[in-house]
Amino acid sequence: MELQSKIVAGLERISEVFKSLLWEKAKVYGISPIQIQILLFVSNHSSNLCNVSYLAKEFNLTKPTISDAVRVLLKKGLLEKDFSPSDNRRYNVQLSSGGVQLVGELSDYASPVLQILEHIDEEEMKQIYGTLSRLIYQLNQKGIIQVQRSCFGCRYYKGDKKGTHFCSLLDKKLAGPEIRLDCPEFESKHVES
Numbered sequence: 001m002e003l004q005s006k007i008v009a010g011l012e013r014i015s016e017v018f019k020s021l022l023w024e025k026a027k028v029y030g031i032s033p034i035q036i037q038i039l040l041f042v043s044n045h046s047s048n049l050c051n052v053s054y055l056a057k058e059f060n061l062t063k064p065t066i067s068d069a070v071r072v073l074l075k076k077g078l079l080e081k082d083f084s085p086s087d088n089r090r091y092n093v094q095l096s097s098g099g100v101q102l103v104g105e106l107s108d109y110a111s112p113v114l115q116i117l118e119h120i121d122e123e124e125m126k127q128i129y130g131t132l133s134r135l136i137y138q139l140n141q142k143g144i145i146q147v148q149r150s151c152f153g154c155r156y157y158k159g160d161k162k163g164t165h166f167c168s169l170l171d172k173k174l175a176g177p178e179i180r181l182d183c184p185e186f187e188s189k190h191v192e193s
C-alpha cells in the first residue's frame, strides 16, 4: 500500500474514533452525536454563526437534518432562540442554562485522544499540526469542507514560500503552531457569493 493510502486509512480510523467517542457520550446523556456537536459548537462560537444554515455547512449536513436536531435541542430546553431585531422569523440559537451545564459534561469527549497527544514530542506535534492545517485548507478549496475559518483562507493572512506566516490584523508573525484553524476574527479572502 502506498504511503498516501496508508495515511488516508489512518485518518479514516481516527474519524471512526471521534464518532465512537461521541456515541459514548450520546448514550449516557440521551442525545444524538450531531446534537452534541451542535451544543459544543454553539458554546464556543459567536451567535451570528449559530443558525441552521451555517450549522448545515459546518457539519456538511442538509438543512432539514440540522433543523430537526436544533428543534429537539430547543424542545429539551438545551438551546434557546435569539431572534433577529430586524426580522422576527429569523433567529440564531444560544445555550440555555441547562445547555451550558450539559456542555460542561460533554466537552471532554475527546480526552482519550488528547491524553495520547500529550505524550508526543513537541516538534512532531508541530509537524502534525502544520500538515493537518494545510490539508484542511486544501479540502476547503476543493469544496469538500464547506466552512473555513483558518488563517490560510483569511484576508488578513500573508505567507511566503519560505514558510513565513503573518497576520495583518494582529500585526504579527505567526509561528506554525499559532496558525489558527478556527479564528473568531477570520474574514474570508474570497468574496462570498
Ligand code: SF4
Binding pocket: 149, 150, 151, 152, 154, 155, 156, 157, 158, 166, 167, 168, 169, 170, 180, 183, 184, 185, 186, 187
Ligand atoms: S485574523 Fe485570525 S484567521 Fe485571519 S490571519 Fe489573523 S489569526 Fe489568522
